[in-house]
C-alpha cells in the first residue's frame with residue numbers, strides 16, 4: 001500500500017495557532033524578542049568557527065519602536081538575518097524552527113542558549129497585528145528581502161533595502177474592538193512592563209526611546225521632558241552571577257525590584273544545582289506575613305524561567321503548601337516546555353526541582369533555627385502556623401519533614417521551645433510530653449488542670465493557636481514520648497497517696513457524685529473526686545479523642561450539623577471547703593445541692609472559656625448562695 005503524507009491545511013493551522021495556543025496576547029513580544037536574541041546568539045556561534053568574524057557583544061542590541069500615528073510596532077535586531085530562502089522556509093512553514101536546527105548543528109553549550117525550538121512563536125504576532133512585515137538582511141549578503149503577510153491569506157517575499165545585517169519586524173497593530181484593546185501595545189509604559197516581565201534577562205540590551213523628565217538647564221526647580229533611548233532590561237540575571245560577588249543588599253534589591261514583597265527578606269537562598277537536573281534558583285523567606293497569606297486569595301508559587309525567559313509567574317508545583325511563604329524564582333534549561341511555553345510538557349524535571357528545593361528550604365530553616373534563633377523566632381511568628389497546618393494536613397503525610405521545625409510556648413521558658421529542647425530536659429521518670437490549651441500563655445498558666453503536672457515540676461507546652469492540638473494529635477509522639485493533655489483523665493503521674501485518697505473519697509461519696517451526675521445529666525459524662533486539683537475547687541477533664549479545646553474550635557466552624565462534643569468529666573477538689581458544703585447539702589438540703597452543683601458546673605465552663613449555658617439561672621443561683 002502506498003504511503004501518503006498528511007496534508008496540513010496551513011490556513012486553518014495558522015488560525016488555530018493564533019487563537020488557541022496562548023492565553024495572553026502580550027507574549028507576542030516575548031516571542032519576537034526571544035527570536036531576536038536567538039538571531040544574535042547565532043552570530044556568536046558563527047564567530048566561534050569563523051575567524052573572519054569578530055563577535056563583540058557590545059555591538060549587538062534589540063530595539064523596540066512604537067509608532068502611534070502609523071499604528072506600528074517594530075522589533076529590530078542586529079542578529080544573523082535571513083536570506084530569501086530562509087524567510088521562505090522559516091516563516092513560510094509553520095512549525096519549522098530554523099533555531100532548533102541551528103542548535104542541533106552547533107552542540108556547543110556555554111551559556112548562549114538558543115530559545116526557539118517549536119517554530120511557532122513568530123506567528124503569535126498575528127494575535128495583535130493585522131499585518132506583519134519582516135525586512136531582513138542575512139550575514140554576508142548585500143541584498144535584503146521583505147516578507148509580508150496579513151495572516152491566513154499567505155505571504156509574499158520581495159527584494160528590499162536594508163543597510164545593515166539583521167532583521168526588522170514591523171507589526172501593524174489591530175484596531176481595538178469592544179472586547180479587546182490593542183492600543184496598549186503602542187504605549188511606552190505597557191511595552192516597558194511586558195519587556196521587564198518576560199525578557200528582563202535577555203542578555204542583549206533591549207532599547208526603547210522613552211520620555212523622561214530632566215531638570216531644565218540653568219534652573220533648579222523646572223523640569224523639561226526629553227526623549228532618550230534607554231535600555232529596558234537588566235540583562236545579567238542575578239542568579240547566574242557568582243555568589244561571592246553578591247552582597248545581601250543585591251539580594252534585597254532583587255527581592256524588592258521583583259516585588260516579591262513590600263518587606264525585606266529575612267533570609268535568601270541561592271541555589272546553583274548541576275546534578276540530575278541543572279537549575280539556578282534564588283529563594284526568599286520573607287520577614288512579614290503577607291496581608292492575604294492566611295486567606296484563600298493567596299497564591300503560592302515561584303517564577304519559572306527557561307533560559308532566562310519567563311514561562312510562568314507562579315509555578316505552584318514548585319512549592320509544597322507548608323512552604324508556600326517562600327518567594328523567588330527558578331531558571332532551568334532542562335524543562336520540557338509545551339508549544340505555548342505556558343505549561344510544561346511533562347513534569348518529571350519539575351518534580352525533581354521541587355523535591356530539591358523542598359530539601360534546601362528545610363535545611364535553611366534548620367540552620368536558621370540552630371544558628372540564628374532570634375531570626376528563626378521572627379520567621380516562626382510569621383509562618384509557624386503554616387508549618388503546623390503542614391503537619392496536620394494530608395493525614396500527617398509530611399509530619400516528619402516538619403516536626404523539628406515546630407516551636408511552642410512553654411511553662412518553663414520565656415521563649416518558644418522546640419520539641420527536642422523539651423524532651424532533652426524531661427526528668428527520667430516523666431512519661432509524657434504535657435500540653436495545655438487556651439487563649440494565651442497567661443490564661444493557660446492559671447488553669448486549674450495544670451496544678452498537678454506543674455507541682456511535679458514538669459514542663460508544660462502551652463498551645464495558644466487553634467491548630468496546635470490538631471497538629472499534635474497527628475504527631476502522636478516525639479522521640480517515643482507520647483503527648484498528653486493536662487486535662488486528660490490519665491496523666492501517668494504516680495501520686496499514690498493522692499490516688500488512694502481520691503478512690504476512698506469516691507467510695508465514701510458515691511451518693512453525692514451520683515446525685516450531682518444526675519443533676520448534670522446530658523452535660524457531663526461523670527462527676528468525680530479530682531487527683532489533679534490542689535487549690536482550685538473544680539475543673540473539667542475530658543475522656544476520649546475530642547478535647548474541650550477541640551470542641552470549641554469545631555463548634556466555631558460554620559459547618560451545620562457538626563456538633564462534636566468532648567466527653568466532659570466534672571472533677572471536684574475534695575480538699576476544698578466547698579466540698580464540705582456539698583457533703584452538708586446532700587445530708588440536709590437537696591435544693592441547695594442542686595444550686596451548688598449548677599454553680600460549680602458553670603464555673604468549670606467559665607474556666608475553659610466556654611459559654612455559660614443559662615446565664616440568668618447561673619446568676620440567680622449565685623445570688624441564692626450569697627443571700
Ligand SMILES: Nc1ncnc2c1ncn2[C@@H]1O[C@H](COP(=O)(O)OP(=O)(O)OP(=O)(O)O)[C@@H](O)[C@H]1O
Pocket residue numbers: 031035036039077079080081082090091096097098099100115116117118119120121122123167
Ligand atoms: N529575528 C529573526 N532573525 C533571524 N531569524 C529569525 C528571526 N525570527 C525568526 N527567525 C527564524 O524563524 C524561525 C521560526 O521562528 P518562530 O518564532 O516561529 O519559531 P522558533 O523561535 O524557532 O521556535 P519557538 O516556537 O519555540 O519560539 C526561527 O527558528 C528562526 O530560524
